[in-house]
Amino acid sequence: MKKLGEDVSAARKRRQFTQRRLAEGAGVSLPTIRRLESGDPGVSLATLAMVLVVLGEGRRLAQLLDASADDVGLMLEQQGLPKRVRSPRKKVASSGSSSGSVSPSDDDAIGEAF
Numbered sequence: 001m002k003k004l005g006e007d008v009s010a011a012r013k014r015r016q017f018t019q020r021r022l023a024e025g026a027g028v029s030l031p032t033i034r035r036l037e038s039g040d041p042g043v044s045l046a047t048l049a050m051v052l053v054v055l056g057e058g059r060r061l062a063q064l065l066d067a068s069a070d071d072v073g074l075m076l077e078q079q080g081l082p083k084r085v086r087s088p089r090k091k092v093a094s095s096g097s098s099s100g101s102v103s104p105s106d107d108d109a110i111g112e113a114f
Helices: 002-014 019-026 030-037 045-054 058-063 071-079 104-110
Strands: none
Touching: 002 030, 002 045, 019 030, 019 045, 030 045, 045 058
8 A cells, every 4th residue: 555655646746736636636635645645545445546537547447457457367267167068958848748758849839949
């Protein structure tokens, strides 16, 4: 959190924003900006998001844990995939038909296309 606060402070200074101007733009109090810049973990994520938007860096928040860039998550997902996929078993009708099998005309009657 300390580094994040330092980074916010540096970004604010590069843009020549005062802490007061940043606070007003983000809709928070001046002490909240001071707490954020000092690395206080009690500052809400919503405050950080608004500060990023005011600093013109809102896209960075959108990229946070972007699924397409989540290499670890994609690797874990790949490991969990089944080795093969089997087609579902056909259900055999137990009543209603004298032979117990399903004919193509029965499929048409219940609206199945295949």
